[in-house]
Amino acid sequence: MSRNYVDSIETIEADFPKIQLYDDFDLTGLTVKNIIFRNMHLDSSYFIKCKHPHNITLMTYKIGAGFSKSVLKLIETSHSDLKLKIAFCLVNDSFNSDNQDTLSKLKDAFSELFVLNESVEIEIIANPQTHIKLLNCNDELFLGSMNFSKTADDIEESVEKKHKDNYRNHELLIHFEDKKDVTKSIWDKLKTSDGTISKKLNINNYDENLDHIFDECRQCTISSGKKIKEEIDSIEKHPLQMKVKDQVYRVIRHFLDNTLDISMYSEISEMESIFNHFLDEENHGSFIDDILELSKFLKIGSIDQELIRDLRGLLQDLVNYYLSELIFEQSEMEFKILEDRLDNDMDDGEEGLIFGERSEKERDKQISSNNDAIITFIDKMADDFSKYFTMYDLCETHKVNLL
Secondary structure (H helix, E strand, O other), X not given: XXXXXXXXXXXXXXXXXXXXXXXXXXXXXXXXXXXXEXXXXXXXXXXXXXXXOOEEEEEOOOOOOOEOHHHHHHHHOOOOOOEEEEEEEOOOOOOOOOHHHHHHHHHHHHHHHHHHOOOOOEEEEEEOOOOOOEEEEOOEEXXXXXXXXXXXXXXXXXXXXXXXXXXXXXXXXXXXXXXXXXXXXXXXXXXXXXXXXXXXXXXXXXXXXXXXXXXXXXXXXXXHHHXXXXXXHHHHHXXXXXXXXXXXXHHHHHHHHHHOOOOOOOOHHHHHHHHXXXXXXXXXXXXXXXXXXXXXXXXXXXXXXXXXXXXXXXXXXXXXXXXXXXXXXXXXXXHHXXXXXXXXXXXXXXXXOOOOHHHHHHHHHXXXXXXXXXXXXXXXXXXXXXXXXXXXXXXXXXXXXXX
């Protein structure tokens, strides 16, 4: 029976969902060292004692009045080449009269970090949906209910009130030794989640960049949440499809990391490398050969020229739809932005077009859009390939968890 994907696609009522309910991480290097119940009159630094850190990843809820004293102490005593990542929840609510106060407090919080280490560059994630609480300091990992904001500091007033007005009598912290970098896997997952905005802050640009991030952070509506629920229901109806997609996604990631030596979760230059690789049709054959070789869940004898031809057609369609219109070349991108005269409303242009603040923001917006397009392309490729494998019964179901 011919496997003609183009003819068969019309029989599918709707695309399978992109949302994944869970991710499998390698936990073999994760060791529980302690389980901590922190009473609110004890400062979090009583438990968190990392000496001279060179890597800190922090995830917290809304920062509010600032970071906890324990976090500030870690940064103050860190190595000069500190690598610092911070993820937090940020919501620009147009109906909230305290919006400007929220932004002002956020800027003050980051300003305090640059006072402690003026040369540090901070990679940040702002996401209006996240509620994660995590601190990774070198190989020490803390997960639990405690925000790493001022609420993690000791509260003298609550002692005087005998805790009657405070319901944070106990925070739960699980202290791990993390040798397999589970923290990075969690960071990568959040970085590609819906609503995430990622930037790098330094002492010179943090004020402006936080303005830009705050403008973009919008919380999803109730209707958006309902759509996610419908996607989850759909996942439950197609369990094999989702398991196969998860495995195909892993194989694609393996290809990117090992064959191209690039990552879809990193710098713009690496995103551009993915773009250039797949835009060149001559690379498609070797890519599909590697994917089929690494997909150990496929039935023996299912790989033939018809399968390869169909997958190449799928891949080319995805490239045409998601990548063909993208512009990564910096000079070309800036030339097109200049044509819109975003910074020339007060100038006749006789002295040459100005590439000013508005143009720079538009360039940053387009770069971010390019990154999103690459990630969507990778996800859709995993989606369509797994849909094809399951549609034509090409999977050994007992091997779905094998790579």
